[in-house]
Amino acid sequence: MKNAEPEHEQTPEPLRRDDPVVPAPPLIPFTEPWEYELHFPRDPRGPAVARTTLKAVLGAHGLGEFTDRAELLTSELTTNAVRYSLGPATVRLCWTNPVLRVSVMDTCPVFPVPLAQDRPDAERGRGLLILDLLADAWGGCSLGEPLFGVGGKTIWFELVLGGGDPPPGGGTGDGVAPRPPALPVLAA
Template identity: 50%
Template sequence: MSHDPELADDWEYTLQVPSDPMAPCIARRTLRTIFEEHGFLELADTAELLTSELVTNAYRYSDGPASVRVKRDGDRVRVAVWDTNPRLPSLDAAPRPDEEAEQGRGLELVQWCADSWGGYTLRDQPQGLEGKLIWFELGARRQQRVP
């Protein structure tokens, strides 16, 4: 595949995923490809991990499809996950998982690893979307790929 990093300084991709247990895996692989092709390898592992956590939550706690939007704007990359459940999670109200637990730390990971993050409820949108959107940002420095 030909890759010219000068072709697109700012870009945006959207991935629609069904309510399916494979959605987090598909999202991780898609994010990896986007970050590799645009020369942001130093962010790929973190972006994959955080996106996987958000898409997993969308699968577990909503009853419909989800979407993942990845957008570069200047020196930032923002990943946003939309799902059909309008209830925003709260770090403050959630009980801390015990040290042996295999789940329950997704938003803590987002909080620790992202440069910034947040979320909001969507209601009565012109596009008909309702639910919530959780997003995170990572600082971006493009690395030149070796062909």
């Protein structure tokens, strides 16, 4: 009688000490694009996990120049994603030399509106102002209302290595609109 287990499903033999070691791939050159993505649940710890991941990625790729601004902006966007949406969020880091784009996607299709600030020490309503002041470019797009589990929005920001303006045309060439004009602070 034939063996009932097909040949292609046989368990491979375990590695032995004398097996050849497969070399690690080479590091991605600084000028080559890369992308990382982090999905996290609607949990107050999510923004801290996103900040830690961001710092690790930027440090590993030699982009420490971006760390402070990227960390603050990512913290703002991920905190809002946890606070105002009802589902999980995603943070995507994309490097296309010389631009770092960080996108935060959540399940709430409503875009934030600048709040009136009567006091300079207000603790809320400053996210868009901070984006406007610290990002070299920023914007967003709506993913629409939930339909078959899809919906929400993406808000992104870009930081340009060495500071300055983003490449001509704004953005990193992915078809998302360049930075909108500065939003006014609405008076009460």
